[in-house]
Amino acid sequence: MKELFFKYAVILVLLAGYLTGCEKLEDTYSKHTGDGPEQYLTKIYDLKGEPKWLSVLLTWNLKLDPGRTAIMVEWTDDEKTDSVIIDRDSESYLVEGLKNYEYTFRVSAIEQKEGEIIKQSLGDPVYVRPYTSASEELLLFTRVVNKQFQVADKYLFVAFDEWADNLIAFKIGYFEKGSETEQFWEVGPEDRENSWPKGKSYALIGENIDFTKPVKVYRKGKIAILDDMILDLDPIELSFNVPSFESDFAADVRNRLDLLGEIKQDDIKNVEILDIDYDQISLIDVLHFPNLKELHLGRNRYLALGTEDRVRSSLSNKELSIGALNVIAEKLGVKIYHYGNHYFDVVPDFFTEKNKLSEQPMLAFMDATNWDISVSPADALGYDSGAKNLLVDNDSYWLPQPTTQIRTHVIEIDMKQEETIAGFKIVQTKDFGDPDASRPETLSIEVETGSGQWATATFSKSTTLGNGEGETTIVYLNKDKGTKTAQKIRITVSDDFYKQGYDSSWNWVDFYNVTLSSIMVIKGN
Numbered sequence: 001m002k003e004l005f006f007k008y009a010v011i012l013v014l015l016a017g018y019l020t021g022c023e024k025l026e027d028t029y030s031k032h033t034g035d036g037p038e039q040y041l042t043k044i045y046d047l048k049g050e051p052k053w054l055s056v057l058l059t060w061n062l063k064l065d066p067g068r069t070a071i072m073v074e075w076t077d078d079e080k081t082d083s084v085i086i087d088r089d090s091e092s093y094l095v096e097g098l099k100n101y102e103y104t105f106r107v108s109a110i111e112q113k114e115g116e117i118i119k120q121s122l123g124d125p126v127y128v129r130p131y132t133s134a135s136e137e138l139l140l141f142t143r144v145v146n147k148q149f150q151v152a153d154k155y156l157f158v159a160f161d162e163w164a165d166n167l168i169a170f171k172i173g174y175f176e177k178g179s180e181t182e183q184f185w186e187v188g189p190e191d192r193e194n195s196w197p198k199g200k201s202y203a204l205i206g207e208n209i210d211f212t213k214p215v216k217v218y219r220k221g222k223i224a225i226l227d228d229m230i231l232d233l234d235p236i237e238l239s240f241n242v243p244s245f246e247s248d249f250a251a252d253v254r255n256r257l258d259l260l261g262e263i264k265q266d267d268i269k270n271v272e273i274l275d276i277d278y279d280q281i282s283l284i285d286v287l288h289f290p291n292l293k294e295l296h297l298g299r300n301r302y303l304a305l306g307t308e309d310r311v312r313s314s315l316s317n318k319e320l321s322i323g324a325l326n327v328i329a330e331k332l333g334v335k336i337y338h339y340g341n342h343y344f345d346v347v348p349d350f351f352t353e354k355n356k357l358s359e360q361p362m363l364a365f366m367d368a369t370n371w372d373i374s375v376s377p378a379d380a381l382g383y384d385s386g387a388k389n390l391l392v393d394n395d396s397y398w399l400p401q402p403t404t405q406i407r408t409h410v411i412e413i414d415m416k417q418e419e420t421i422a423g424f425k426i427v428q429t430k431d432f433g434d435p436d437a438s439r440p441e442t443l444s445i446e447v448e449t450g451s452g453q454w455a456t457a458t459f460s461k462s463t464t465l466g467n468g469e470g471e472t473t474i475v476y477l478n479k480d481k482g483t484k485t486a487q488k489i490r491i492t493v494s495d496d497f498y499k500q501g502y503d504s505s506w507n508w509v510d511f512y513n514v515t516l517s518s519i520m521v522i523k524g525n
Contacts, residue, residue: 041065041067041068041109041110041111041119041120041121042062042063042064042065042067042068042109042121043063043109043121043122043123044060044061044062044071044107044108044121044123045061045062045063046059046060046061047059047060047105047106047107047123047124047125047126048060048126049105049126049127049128050128051128051129051130051131052094052130052131052226053130053131053132053223053226053229053231054096054098054130054131054132055094055095055096055097055098055130056094056095056098056103056130057092057093057094057095058073058093058094058095058105058107058126059091059092060091060092060107061091062089062091062109065109067111067119068088068109068110068111068121069088069110069111069112070086070087070088070109070110070112071085071086071088071090071107071108071109071110072084072108072110072117072120073085073086073093073095073105073106073107074105074106074107074108075095075098075104075105075106076103076104077098077099077101077103078101085110085112088109093107098130098132099130099132100129100130100132100133100134100135101129102127102128102129103127103128104125104126104127105126105127105128106125107123108120108121108122108123109121131223131225131226133233133234137223137224137225138223138233141166141219141221141223141233142161142164142166142219142221143161143217143236144160144167144170144217144236145158145160145172145217145236145238146160146161147244147284148215148238148239148240149240149284149287150209150211150240151204151287151327151331151332152290152331152332153211154207154208154209155204155205155206155207155209155331156172156174156204156205156206156209156215157202157203157204157205157287157324157327158172158202158203158238159201159284159320160196160197160201160202160203162195162196162201163192163196163197164221166221166222166223166224167219167220167221168189168220168221168230169186169187169188169189169219169220170187170197170217170218170219170220171184171185171186171187171217171218172184172185172205172215172217172218173214173215173216173217173218173235174205174206174209174210174213174215174216175209175210175213176206176207176208176209176210177208177209177210178210179210183206184218185203185205200319200323201319201320201323202284202320202323202324204323204327214237214238215238216235216236216237217235217236217238218232218235219233219236220233241265242262242264242265243263243264243265243268243285243288245263245285245288246280246281246282246284246285247281248278248279248280249276249280249281249282249283249285250263250285251278251464252275252276252277252278252280253274253285254460255460256274256275256479257271257479258459258460258478258479260460265288268288268289269289269290269291270291271291271292272292272293272294273292273293273296274286274289274292274294274295274296275299276295276296276297276298277297277298277299277300277313277466278301278464278466279313279314279315280313280314280315280316280321280343281315281316281317282315282316282317282320282321282324283297283315283321283324283325283343284317284320284323284324286324286325286328286334287324287327287328290332292328292332292334293333293334293335294334294335294336294337295325295328295334295335295336295337296337296339297313297337297338297339297342297343298313298338298339298340298358299337299339299356299358300358300466300473300474301313301339301340301342301358301466301468301471302358302360302466302472302473302474303340303358303466303468303470303471304468304469304470304471304472307468307469307470307471308341309341310468311466311468311469311471312341312343313342313343314343315343315344318343318344321343322348325348325350325351326348326350329350329351330350335352336350336351336352337351337353337356338351338353338354338356339355339356339358340355340356340357340358341355360472360474363425363474363523364522364523365393365425365520365521365522365523366415366419366521366522366523368391368392368413368415368520370416371391371413371414371415372413372416373387373388373390373391373411373412373413373414374387374411374412375387375398375400375409375410375412376409376410376412377407377409379400379401383401385398385399385400385401386398387411389517389518390411390517390519391413391518391519392518393425393427393518394518395430395470395517396517396518397430397432397515397516397517397518398515398517399429399437399513399515400513400514400515401513402498402499402511402512402513403511403512403513404509404510404511404512405512406494406495406496406512407494407495407512408492408493408494408495409492409493409494409495409514410490410491410492411490411492411493411519412488412489412490413488413489413491413519413521414487414488415486415487415488415521416487417487418450418485418486418487419485419486419487419521419523419524420483420484420485420523420524421447421457421477421483421484421485421486421521421522421523421524422476422481422482422483422522422524423474423476423477423481423521423522424445424457424474424519424520424521424522425472425473425474425475425518425519425520425522426443426465426472426473426475426516426519426520427470427472427473427516427518427519428466428467428468428470428471428472428516428517429470429515429516429517430469430470430517431469431470436498436499437498437513437515438495438496438497438498438512438513438514438515439465439468439469439514439515439516440467440493440494440496440514441464441465441467441496442462442464442465442493443462443491443492443493444456444461444463444491444492444493445457445458445463445475445489445490445491446489446491446492447484447486447488447489447490448486448487448488448489448490449486450485454490457477457484457486457489458475458476458477458478459477459478463475470517474522476522483524483525484524489521491519493514494514495513495514496512496513496514497510497511497512498510498512498513499511
């Protein structure tokens with residue numbers, strides 16, 4: 001009998017433990033108050049938030065809870081908390097009318113009596129930022145126009161980005177002088193030709209535009225992150241205050257006008273004659289010059305005889321460049337002079353002159369017969385790089401030995417006494433039978449002042465060179481062709497890639513080298 005009693009007692013204890021465990025598995029919460037345990041409502045599970053356009057879609061899972069009479073959704077920004085009460089069995093809600101902010105969202109089960117919330121469940125919040133115009137995905141949407149210019153204070157010239165797949169349509173809004181009605185240059189899906197609006201990468205718009213009023217780009221697009229929702233994006237107002245230049249074009253302009261850093265409108269507004277000589281992405285930036293009268297393309301590239309067909313300044317975007325050049329010729333009356341075979345395979349007929357021959361200016365040079373010249377690093381024992389050839393105006397040249405390390409060569413010229421100089425004539429090495437010869441594109445020139453200090457000889461520390469075989473570059477000290485007094489000259493030039501080959505240990509490596517023909521000093525008055 002005792003054994004039977006003991007067996008039943010054990011079973012009752014185990015059953016009590018099991019029931020206690022089941023109560024812990026219930027989705028309820030209790031706390032003890034002075035009046036005994038208080039039962040809480042079921043917690044909302046698996047709350048998730050999905051960003052939408054100016055809204056957030058909340059979803060969650062519900063558990064069986066007879067005490068729940070409704071669900072309350074709350075959202076909090078930096079100013080306030082809003083809420084809404086929805087059906088007791090709802091498992092989703094779209095919160096709309098949101099701004100660009102990472103909101104805190106909570107969803108709770110509630111019990112209401114006579115319109116008053118008497119119980120509310122616990123719940124973990126989620127933090128979600130809705131998609132707005134400030135979202136990265138929309139900020140990265142094509143701007144359509146990548147450059148804009150005022151032409152003669154009457155016309156708008158724009159360059160387009162290539163038509164993006166998610167762009168549906170756009171229009172450019174502007175006001176003509178004397179009118180309060182916004183005009184539109186419109187492009188729809190049917191106007192897409194070869195990935196460009198109306199088949200061109202540019203457009204000339206308007207007849208007499210009032211640029212004191214805003215010029216805007218209106219875009220309609222399909223937004224992938226919003227399930228391909230069709231959206232009218234915020235308009236973009238075009239700015240004309242600060243000119244934006246292609247890097248290659250800016251380098252040529254700085255070199256010609258003695259400018260450093262950002263090129264401002266005041267730097268170029270009075271320029272009447274402009275020279276562009278070296279490789280360019282585009283020539284569209286000529287439109288930044290409101291008072292331009294002459295444009296010379298390639299005038300300062302003095303090529304060796306017989307190299308004209310293979311030494312040419314390149315132009316990446318010819319169509320856009322021709323569009324811009326045609327505008328300055330037609331609307332501004334600019335005369336365009338084209339030299340050699342630079343930039344164009346077929347030179348446009350509206351150019352003033354084409355395929356002109358560049359002629360070197362008549363200059364007087366210093367006699368370098370008794371000058372000293374040294375180069376660092378020095379030649380290896382038994383090798384003569386021909387440094388003295390740099391002071392002779394003929395076909396001889398300076399050619400260090402190739403090496404597997406890039407070197408910086410410092411060439412120092414001692415004129416033995418102070419001289420007044422006006423610039424330099426630097427000549428590249430002609431073809432001497434090595435098709436891989438490395439001719440420099442830049443170098444720096446310094447002069448020793450009376451105090452024994454070295455100073456940059458030219459306005460810019462780096463001097464650009466034409467690097468065709470036997471090509472001559474005339475380097476003036478500044479745009480006004482001024483002079484300086486000095487006794488010593490220092491030229492710094494670095495190696496460039498030469499070719500690949502085997503080193504002394506039979507490793508296949510890159511070799512580097514550089515070569516020059518001559519450095520002549522222009523006599524100052």
